[in-house]
Amino acid sequence: MTVTDAEVTAVLDRDGLDALVTVLRSDGRTVIGPTVRDGAIVLAELSSAAELPYGWGVELDAGRYRLVPCEDGAAFAHSAGPQSWKNCLHPQRERLWSADRAPDGEVTFTEEEAATPSYAFLGVRPCDLRAIAVQDRVLTGGRHADTGYGRRRRGALLIAAECTAPGATCFCVSAGGGPAADTGYDLALTEVVDEDGHRFFARAGSEAGRRLLDRIPHRSADLATEVTARTSVDAARDRMGRSLPPVDLRALLGESLDADRWDDVAERCLTCGNCTMVCPTCFCTTTEEVTDLTGDHSERWQRWDSCFDLDFSHLHEGPVRSSGRSRYRQWLTHKLSTWYDQFGGSGCVGCGRCITWCPAGIDITEEVAALHAEHEATSVGHETAAAAHGTERWTETER
């Protein structure tokens, strides 16, 4: 982590956090943040900072999520929940345009100009900051930008909460990230709870963040708070519950298209689509045309789709990827390998949601490790065969 002279830092206490939400709301912003609902920490609109999940942590495993009390009363002691910020920025259903036919037969098209909420996201984890950057690239970085996403994203203020309590399904470090917020935020908070009290070390990451800090009660950052904050974030780096194997995943997945492991995981995969919908980078949508009973009014809606949906690859005569094997392989291969070809990076930020929220508990890190082991074994086999049979190895590879 680089500390520059220009970095504006401060310390807020809980009153400061209360004021932060109040100020944001008085600016007309829709403040979204973590809160407890239905036995989970969900993302929802907050009317005050009191709705943050103070005193709640989570116990995670593959296919399992439980709320547990945390004794220190921290607000950000949880890791990724059932939703991500894409639920706001890239909503599950959105009208794109409508068309009306007049009695004289003339058809008028109206582009959707929905009122865009001015969002403030409070408590964005560093993994999710990266996920938002990934979706920025996907949805607005190419020739065909998603205008609705672009509007919502430009208006959104991001307040990060650095990670000091990684969960058992977290693996951001091995996915190229880490528990610290390095970039892409307006304000970054690091929660500190110790004998000196409950407080938040704050760093402004943009002009908007600096202005926001000025408007809420705070004190200048003391060395003890800053050191404690930075130390606990650094310590979190070594406490990831899981990890991806430290190999070239892009190459591994690209070379594993015929792996036996796909059959193994397909036996367990429900093809229910949960992994794609909780994934903060999965972006696929379909469009539906809706007509009303009169037949004179038609609307086009965009809605979340998933590569696990049979209709997703439906061409004439049926789906191209009809088996669970081919659909799981598509998802994982795209996420970790062909995403590079398409968008110049990985599609996985290591948040662990797909592991936690898979009802069957399929673990992406375990699957990749198994693919790696199979690849290693096969490569050794190939090399032995090649040594014994000379050029036959190449014939085998080409096939």
Place this chain on the structure above:
Amino acid sequence: MDATSGTRTPTLAVFKLASCDGCQLTLLDCEDELLALAGRVEIAHFLEASSAVAPGPYDLALVEGSVTTPQDAERVHAIRAAARHLVTIGACATAGGIQALRNYADVDEYRRTVYARPEYIDTLATSTPVSAHVDVDFELRGCPIDRRQLLEVITAFLAGRKPDVPDHSVCFECKRRGTVCVTVAHGTPCLGPVTHAGCGALCPAYGRGCYGCFGPSGSVNLPALIPLLRRDGMDEEATVRFLHTFNAPAFDAAGRESRPSEEGVAK
């Protein structure tokens, strides 16, 4: 199949076989849209709404209920012959319904046990979906069906387009509406991962597991779900009962067809 071309108003007929009437009630439940609907179709045969019936043929026939009697097995052919488009509505018509539990039992024994004069009862040994007897143009699932989906099917018929009725899992609907997964967060057994969407994920939104009243989704891996139901506290008997409610034969068939590794069209 644009039903709106020409000047004649398309006719709609509703028929009932062995069923509870709940699905055709859904049509009457379209209160806000009923007037608009009545302006677009001529309701020619709908005994639950009116005793005035017009003779066929009908442009669109909605059929509720399963085939459980020799008479209905005959009648369903007559309905098919009188219908340009035949859409079955509800778990009875699409999967045999809860009465298809007879398919796993001895109907004669039921008859002797339940009725004082069993010889008065003329019934078939099985309850079967309409599609087991005649060609069906579209099957709308649910017990009962969903009001919005019924309107969508009728609207699509009027526009001559394919209805937007996705056949993916209930999990899609839970995640879209932001419901916390009852299985993952609470350990509640749930058939959502193998059940056809359409209800809007009603039960999980109220904290209970999906009990599969829409029948199997388009992509079912039942062998993968059974161990999860066991993990979440269901023994073998409870698991069988869970799957044997409104769509028992359909889930049985889906279980037999679950072959996750096998490719259908292309690899």
